[in-house]
Amino acid sequence: MLNVPSQSFPAPSSQQRVASGGRSKVPLKQGRSLMDWIRLTKSGKDLTGLKGRLIEVTEEELKKHNTKDDCWICIRGFVYNVTPYMEYHPGGEDELMRAAGSDGTDLFDQVHRWVNYESMLKECLVGRMAVKPALPKDYHEEKKVLNGMLPKSQVADTLAKEGCSSPSYDWFQTDSSVTIVIYTKQKDINLDSVIVDHQDDSFRAEILIKDYSYIIHVELSHEIEEDFSVRVVENVGKIEIVLKKKENASWKRLGHPLENHNSLILKKDTGLYYRKCRLISKEGVTHDTKLFCLMLPPSTHLQVPVGQHVYLKLTITGTEIVKPYTPVSDSLLSEFKEPVLLNNKYIYFLIKIYPAGLFTPELDQLQIGDFVSVSNPEGSFKISQFQELEDLFLLAAGTGFTPMVKILNYALTNIPSLRKVKLMFFNKTEDDIIWRSQLEKLAFKDKRFDVEFVLSAPTSEWNGKWGHISPALLSEFLKRSSDKSKVLICGPTPFTEQGIRLLHDRNFSKEEIHSFTA
Numbered sequence: 461m462l463n464v465p466s467q468s469f470p471a472p473s474s475q476q477r478v479a480s481g482g483r484s485k486v487p488l489k490q491g492r493s494l495m496d497w498i499r500l501t502k503s504g505k506d507l508t509g510l511k512g513r514l515i516e517v518t519e520e521e522l523k524k525h526n527t528k529d530d531c532w533i534c535i536r537g538f539v540y541n542v543t544p545y546m547e548y549h550p551g552g553e554d555e556l557m558r559a560a561g562s563d564g565t566d567l568f569d570q571v572h573r574w575v576n577y578e579s580m581l582k583e584c585l586v587g588r589m590a591v592k593p594a595l596p597k598d599y600h601e602e603k604k605v606l607n608g609m610l611p612k613s614q615v616a617d618t619l620a621k622e623g624c625s626s627p628s629y630d631w632f633q634t635d636s637s638v639t640i641v642i643y644t645k646q647k648d649i650n651l652d653s654v655i656v657d658h659q660d661d662s663f664r665a666e667i668l669i670k671d672y673s674y675i676i677h678v679e680l681s682h683e684i685e686e687d688f689s690v691r692v693v694e695n696v697g698k699i700e701i702v703l704k705k706k707e708n709a710s711w712k713r714l715g716h717p718l719e720n721h722n723s724l725i726l727k728k729d730t731g732l733y734y735r736k737c738r739l740i741s742k743e744g745v746t747h748d749t750k751l752f753c754l755m756l757p758p759s760t761h762l763q764v765p766v767g768q769h770v771y772l773k774l775t776i777t778g779t780e781i782v783k784p785y786t787p788v789s790d791s792l793l794s795e796f797k798e799p800v801l802l803n804n805k806y807i808y809f810l811i812k813i814y815p816a817g818l819f820t821p822e823l824d825q826l827q828i829g830d831f832v833s834v835s836n837p838e839g840s841f842k843i844s845q846f847q848e849l850e851d852l853f854l855l856a857a858g859t860g861f862t863p864m865v866k867i868l869n870y871a872l873t874n875i876p877s878l879r880k881v882k883l884m885f886f887n888k889t890e891d892d893i894i895w896r897s898q899l900e901k902l903a904f905k906d907k908r909f910d911v912e913f914v915l916s917a918p919t920s921e922w923n924g925k926w927g928h929i930s931p932a933l934l935s936e937f938l939k940r941s942s943d944k945s946k947v948l949i950c951g952p953t954p955f956t957e958q959g960i961r962l963l964h965d966r967n968f969s970k971e972e973i974h975s976f977t978a
């Protein structure tokens with residue numbers, strides 16, 4: 461059961477991206493915004509009906525609470541009474557009811573794994589699911605698979621079928637350093653696949669291998685310096701993380717294992733991992749869009765792959781709120797340097813501020829030096845599909861331009877086969893166009909690149925193209941010069957959905973189209 465997105469919301473000016481499966485937000489009643497919900501949770505009202513008591517919930521009990529007036533949902537073993545949240549749920553009551561009286565973990569994760577329900581629903585917590593009595597071994601094995609958490613031996617089997625073998629690790633030391641060596645036995649591992657964080661007492665390395673994450677997670681046995689280095693020997697898939705000892709003592713062991721240490725888990729089951737990044741600068745780009753620069757901590761190694769997004773997290777009146785954003789380069793005209801600049805500590809974002817929004821006004825209020833939490837990267841876009849590409853068509857609306865920035869930089873610098881890159885950029889007015897002069901300069905500098913601006917509400921002086929995405933606009937724009945072409949599309953839900961329909965009409969296959977989703 462899917463919500464058919466209405467044409468009225470997201471409003472044409474809103475930059476809500478299309479989400480996978482065509483789902484969309486629904487219009488909420490007056491007084492039912494996320495901010496209103498946060499206020500209600502802080503009002504001291506008893507939202508569970510249990511007067512603050514936490515109980516153990518059996519499956520039989522959970523099943524009984526399956527109506528709109530009495531709705532309990534279990535997520536990751538914790539049961540929430542979501543009845544008071546019903547009218548506030550941006551996905552609508554019917555969507556929430558799909559999980560009524562049951563374990564909604566998988567459903568929740570399929571739609572929006574990144575939503576911080578624990579913080580948003582803390583006043584709705586009823587308790588934990590009761591632990592079941594011990595069951596025969598086979599039953600447990602099967603149950604784990606159902607929750608997406610394959611037992612280790614099966615993970616190995618699944619990987620083996622995909623031509624991969626289980627990773628492993630080792631470590632060695634000198635007087636001044638400790639080197640952790642991870643053997644992934646994969647050929648396509650690069651620096652983007654390695655995320656390392658040393659925060660407080662926890663040292664965590666996550667290696668992305670296809671749909672899985674191999675995790676090293678320990679409380680180190682001795683102190684180390686803040687910075688470390690990461691090397692990847694690509695042809696054998698070996699990763700070396702070199703830590704600098706604070707003292708020259710000999711380590712007897714690497715450390716004490718923490719959650720998921722030395723395990724290979726499905727990426728979607730790892731949970732989002734955040735680190736605090738400092739706001740370095742904030743500069744106006746258009747009347748409502750700003751370029752934010754965040755700095756990663758020195759004890760983090762993280763490179764966001766081209767075309768992927770991260771989640772930013774802020775605590776707004778005591779509740780953690782998370783939203784997705786796509787990192788950009790600091791400019792369109794700088795050389796594409798990410799793959800070679802190993803110590804890139806800065807992440808840039810182009811973000812439109814919605815005065816009536818929840819997250820962006822708060823982000824805009826931050827002072828230089830304040831912190832924002834940044835998650836690991838996510839997204840299905842793979843730049844490797846660009847090898848041999850000859851024609852690249854980019855369709856972007858509003859801040860749907862953001863994934864195109866790094867893609868443009870990358871394609872023009874790294875794909876020798878590329879003959880043409882064309883961007884059609886849809887906005888409401890001329891003032892809304894992000895980096896217009898940079899785009900025009902780039903088109904002047906690189907003859908392979910063309911940009912066309914289309915406005916939906918131009919002034920009478922505008923003599924360029926105008927209107928919404930349409931067959932007429934696309935027929936002229938999408939002239940292929942070979943069969944090695946791709947179209948990338950990003951923008952508000954109605955824009956992307958209409959665009960994809962029109963592309964299919966023009967015989968672009970599914971494989972030739974990529975749309976960006978959360």
Ligand SMILES: Cc1cc2nc3c(=O)[nH]c(=O)nc-3n(C[C@H](O)[C@H](O)[C@H](O)COP(=O)(O)OP(=O)(O)OC[C@H]3O[C@@H](n4cnc5c(N)ncnc54)[C@H](O)[C@@H]3O)c2cc1C
Pocket residue numbers: 469474475476477478485486487488550769783784785786787809810811812813814816817818819820821859862976977978
């Ligand atoms: C994968 C992905 C990447 C993204 N990357 C970027 C990026 O790089 N840059 C960027 O600027 N944005 C990006 N976005 C959008 C971003 O995640 C937020 O949706 C956006 O910043 C709005 O956040 P907000 O909390 O300030 O506004 P919201 O509180 O979501 O509100 C936005 C507007 O919609 C209205 N509204 C909200 N809910 C409803 C409703 N139920 N009915 C009617 N009206 C409503 C509000 O009044 C407001 O005007 C991305 C989205 C996705 C999915």
Ligand code: HEM
Pocket residue numbers: 463479483484485486533542549550551552555556558559564565567568571572575576577580581978
């Ligand atoms: C388990 C069943 C659930 C289903 C099927 C479901 C479905 C949806 C859908 C379809 C959307 C709109 C699409 C989108 O914006 O991505 C949505 C949005 C949202 N849902 Fe749910 N939901 C569920 C549970 C929950 C719960 C328990 C919470 C608790 C906090 C929640 C919080 C949200 C939020 C905050 C959004 C807006 C996300 C944004 O900012 O874009 N949902 N949901």
